[in-house]
Amino acid sequence: MKYVDEFRDGELARGIGKAIRREANPARDYAFMEFCGGHTHAISRYGVIDLLPQNVRMIHGPGCPVCVLPVGRIDMAIGLAMKQSVTICTYGDCLRVPASDGLSLLKARARLDKSRADIRMVYSAADALALAQREPQREVVFLAIGFETTTPPTALVLKQAQALGLKNFSVLCNHVLTPAAIVAILEHPEGNGVQLDGFVGPAHVSTVIGSRPYDFVAAQYKKPVVIAGFEPLDVMQSILMLVRQVNDGRFEIENEFTRAVTRDGNRKAQALVAEVFGLRDSYEWRGLGSLPQSALQIRPEFAAWDAEAKFGLSYAPVADHKACECGTILRGEKRPADCKLFGTVCTPETPMGSCMVSSEGACAAHYNYGRFRDVAVVAA
Amino acid sequence: MKANYTRPLDLKSGRVDMNHGAGGRATAQLVSELFARAFDNPWLAQGDDGAVLPAPAPGERLVMAADGHVVSPLFFPGGDIGSLAVHGTVNDLAVMGARPLYLSASFILEEGYPLAELKRIVDSMAAASRAVGVPVVTGDTKVVEQGKGDGVFIATTGVGALPAGRAPGGARARPGDVVLVSGSMGDHGMAILAVRESLAFDSEIRSDSAPLACLVESLFGAVPAEAVRVLRDPTRGGLATTLNEIARQSGAGMLIEEAAIPVHPQVEAACELLGLDPLYLANEGKLIVVCDPEHAGAALAALRAHPLGAGAARIGTVTADEHHFVQLRTALGGMRMLDWLSGEPLPRIC
Numbered sequence: 001m002k003y004v005d006e007f008r009d010g011e012l013a014r015g016i017g018k019a020i021r022r023e024a025n026p027a028r029d030y031a032f033m034e035f036c037g038g039h040t041h042a043i044s045r046y047g048v049i050d051l052l053p054q055n056v057r058m059i060h061g062p063g064c065p066v067c068v069l070p071v072g073r074i075d076m077a078i079g080l081a082m083k084q085s086v087t088i089c090t091y092g093d094c095l096r097v098p099a100s101d102g103l104s105l106l107k108a109r110a111r112l113d114k115s116r117a118d119i120r121m122v123y124s125a126a127d128a129l130a131l132a133q134r135e136p137q138r139e140v141v142f143l144a145i146g147f148e149t150t151t152p153p154t155a156l157v158l159k160q161a162q163a164l165g166l167k168n169f170s171v172l173c174n175h176v177l178t179p180a181a182i183v184a185i186l187e188h189p190e191g192n193g194v195q196l197d198g199f200v201g202p203a204h205v206s207t208v209i210g211s212r213p214y215d216f217v218a219a220q221y222k223k224p225v226v227i228a229g230f231e232p233l234d235v236m237q238s239i240l241m242l243v244r245q246v247n248d249g250r251f252e253i254e255n256e257f258t259r260a261v262t263r264d265g266n267r268k269a270q271a272l273v274a275e276v277f278g279l280r281d282s283y284e285w286r287g288l289g290s291l292p293q294s295a296l297q298i299r300p301e302f303a304a305w306d307a308e309a310k311f312g313l314s315y316a317p318v319a320d321h322k323a324c325e326c327g328t329i330l331r332g333e334k335r336p337a338d339c340k341l342f343g344t345v346c347t348p349e350t351p352m353g354s355c356m357v358s359s360e361g362a363c364a365a366h367y368n369y370g371r372f373r374d375v376a377v378v379a380a
Numbered sequence: 381m382k383a384n385y386t387r388p389l390d391l392k393s394g395r396v397d398m399n400h401g402a403g404g405r406a407t408a409q410l411v412s413e414l415f416a417r418a419f420d421n422p423w424l425a426q427g428d429d430g431a432v433l434p435a436p437a438p439g440e441r442l443v444m445a446a447d448g449h450v451v452s453p454l455f456f457p458g459g460d461i462g463s464l465a466v467h468g469t470v471n472d473l474a475v476m477g478a479r480p481l482y483l484s485a486s487f488i489l490e491e492g493y494p495l496a497e498l499k500r501i502v503d504s505m506a507a508a509s510r511a512v513g514v515p516v517v518t519g520d521t522k523v524v525e526q527g528k529g530d531g532v533f534i535a536t537t538g539v540g541a542l543p544a545g546r547a548p549g550g551a552r553a554r555p556g557d558v559v560l561v562s563g564s565m566g567d568h569g570m571a572i573l574a575v576r577e578s579l580a581f582d583s584e585i586r587s588d589s590a591p592l593a594c595l596v597e598s599l600f601g602a603v604p605a606e607a608v609r610v611l612r613d614p615t616r617g618g619l620a621t622t623l624n625e626i627a628r629q630s631g632a633g634m635l636i637e638e639a640a641i642p643v644h645p646q647v648e649a650a651c652e653l654l655g656l657d658p659l660y661l662a663n664e665g666k667l668i669v670v671c672d673p674e675h676a677g678a679a680l681a682a683l684r685a686h687p688l689g690a691g692a693a694r695i696g697t698v699t700a701d702e703h704h705f706v707q708l709r710t711a712l713g714g715m716r717m718l719d720w721l722s723g724e725p726l727p728r729i730c
Contacts, residue, residue, distance in 0.1 A: 010639075013712045047714020123577070123654070232712050348722035369716040372705045 007231030008046065016236040017051035024243050030056045032242050033332055034200040035182065037064030037360025038230040044369035046232035056239065059332040060362035062181050062288060063202060065146040066093045067330060067354045067361045070286045071318040073174050074099040077143045078108045080172070084311055085117040088172075089128035090143035092121045093358040098351055100318050105143075125150075125157040125171075132161075132169035141307045145174045149204040151296065152269040155276040158298065161305045172307040173298050176283065178205050179213050180294030186221050188288070188331055196332070198242040200235065201227035203257055208273075210265025211255050218251045229257040276302060284317055286354055287330035326353035329362050336366040337374050343367060389413045394495040401489065401523025414499060415487075415519060418506040423482075423517035431517035433482060439544040445472035449534045454501065456575050458568075458587030459664070461534055462505030467591050467664055468615070469538035470512050474593040475611040475667065477548045477600070478540030483509060485536050486520040490529030501532060512591040514538070545605040550629035552609040555700040558676035559634060562595060562667040562683050563588070563691035564642040565619045569661025570650050579653075585646050590665030595688045599667075602682030603675040610670035617721040618660040622668055623706045624720045633701025636718055639711045640695045660721050670698060 024030060034040055040060045043049060049058065062068050074097050080086045088105065095106040109119040122128050128142035144154040154171060161169045182199065201214055206227045214225045224245040228238030238256040245252060255261055276299060283295030298306035307313065320326060324346070325339035336342050336355070346352040348364055355363035389409055399406035416424050423431035436442055449465045466483065473480040485505070489498065509516050567588040574585050592613060599608060614622035619641070627634050643658045651658045665688060671679045676694065683689030708718040
């Protein structure tokens with residue numbers, strides 16, 4: 001496949017792997033956090049770990065939008081469908097996130113009177129808008145989640161809904177911001193001292209916001225960031241660049257993903273987002289707690305399409321399962337297999353925490369792709 | 381003199397109504413003018429409650445398989461629910477090592493469904509059954525109210541004869557055995573998804589829906605029956621899930637080479653676009669063979685010599701692994717698990 005296979009070439013990968021082994025100082029350990037779930041997925045799916053030396057450890061970060069969505073937010077969406085008879089449209093992975101009362105959107109769906117309410121999977125915000133246009137008798141709410149990548153399409157449908165004067169469409173906004181999550185990781189008070197030597201920076205997020213917003217990570221926290229694409233060779237190249245920065249004692253924002261990311265990002269998308277959204281004072285993240293100015297809310301000019309305003313919703317926090325380690329895993333303090341629930345009561349079929357839901361979540365990635373590493377396997 | 385007093389079924393603009401499932405004259409008319417005429421065989425023509433069939437030859441055993449078909453959309457590039465219903469059940473028998481002999485078909489129709497489309501489906505099903513030489517010898521028709529069905533559901537049962545000496549089974553894979561596939565993975569699943577999601581690709585992705593009985597006979601003609609340890613058609617859940625089923629049944633593991641698994645470039649590209657893995661997409665005309673290593677070369681050659689196995693490949697080996705892990709050596713050179721399909725990443729596809 002042109003423009004894809006080039007970034008999955010085994011020979012090139014082995015070459016970069018050798019370079020990392022050659023340059024990584026055997027007298028020390030390196031710990032890098034891949035912020036994005038997309039990187040976690042790529043590392044697991046392509047077996048990148050096997051090409052790295054043992055003293056280079058990759059730590060999963062909080063960059064899976066499904067994983068950081070707290071239970072209370074899913075409860076809001078389920079409540080809308082069950083009590084206010086709306087049709088919730090959202091991305092596939094959201095449907096399986098555990099909510100209160102043993103429910104998830106998928107389980108709630110089975111209890112609905114489909115003639116009045118529904119819960120549907122969509123591939124894009126535009127699909128939700130199209131449904132509202134096609135079925136005017138249906139009250140459609142798009143459950144919007146995601147970092148800066150998925151925010152512009154949500155902004156666009158809000159503008160379109162306003163232009164069309166669409167009365168049966170609104171957005172339940174849960175868009176969150178990457179830099180705030182990085183600060184939370186670096187400053188988390190309960191952290192048991194996860195030592196990070198640098199970050200593999202977000203790919204798609206950075207195509208929107210550019211590399212400039214990470215400058216503070218180098219300036220204030222003296223940690224290197226290398227923005228990388230989601231292909232396995234991108235990830236490996238960025239790890240090599242991080243090893244070099246650490247060896248040189250540098251902490252800079254470097255860009256491996258130059259084919260898509262610039263310093264200033266996509267200004268048109270940024271302007272669109274700024275027109276439709278403002279900052280929330282505070283937003284609760286799963287695993288990271290309430291973070292100030294870490295999420296977006298729909299501006300008052302678009303209140304008619306803001307599900308929270310339209311249906312008078314308010315957020316009520318819900319505690320996670322006591323034994324669930326999603327929080328510490330999201331902060332990089334524990335590995336999935338360290339959680340007592342992992343692989344026993346918590347599996348992709350019966351997820352207790354959100355990290356086990358999306359294939360980009362740390363626990364699901366380890367369960368689906370990497371759990372063979374936890375036990376010795378005898379070859380034929 | 382009038383030939384009969386019944387107005388013929390309006391197969392151009394008529395629609396299924398509740399009478400067609402009530403068991404009275406309208407049902408009888410639908411059966412005789414549509415089903416019996418299309419499937420046209422002496423067992424069905426008798427109009428009895430069941431079919432009286434000859435016993436298998438001495439030494440042979442009977443194999444029976446059931447299958448329900450609820451595909452949406454009902455027509456897709458490369459097939460439709462009618463031909464799929466035949467292929468699916470014929471393949472279930474073929475992968476047991478059996479020669480498929482007879483089919484039954486139960487139609488659950490939704491009130492309001494156009495008779496013209498039903499005729500297309502029934503004709504396609506009849507053509508598929510004739511092509512593979514497996515008649516539909518008995519059937520049933522029910523009608524559900526509008527909104528309670530999805531146009532047409534078809535439940536089929538197949539009966540086949542298992543020749544003496546053949547006993548492929550999911551529990552028979554042994555460490556060291558070779559894993560073969562008969563061709564590209566994920567074509568059916570992606571064809572369905574592309575139509576359902578109205579994805580416009582430059583080149584059409586077609587379902588691989590096909591009857592595998594002949595391919596299986598070629599295989600048994602080329603290698604000793606006992607060398608064929610396991611036969612499976614990787615339908616729902618795709619290659620990945622089917623390999624896990626075999627590994628669990630056999631109490632073994634597998635080591636699969638990603639680079640050796642055939643996938644059409646269009647399917648790969650579409651998967652890339654949708655964030656899906658072709659190894660988890662359904663196939664309706666592909667075979668997995670677990671084979672004694674000594675006869676793997678001959679088995680692969682036999683598959684490749686048949687039109688339905690032209691793209692056959694050797695993709696891995698069975699390993700000793702008490703955890704029954706199916707491991708994949710990625711094209712990049714790393715290792716990972718090729719795990720069971722978890723949940724349902726796609727809407728229902730077959």
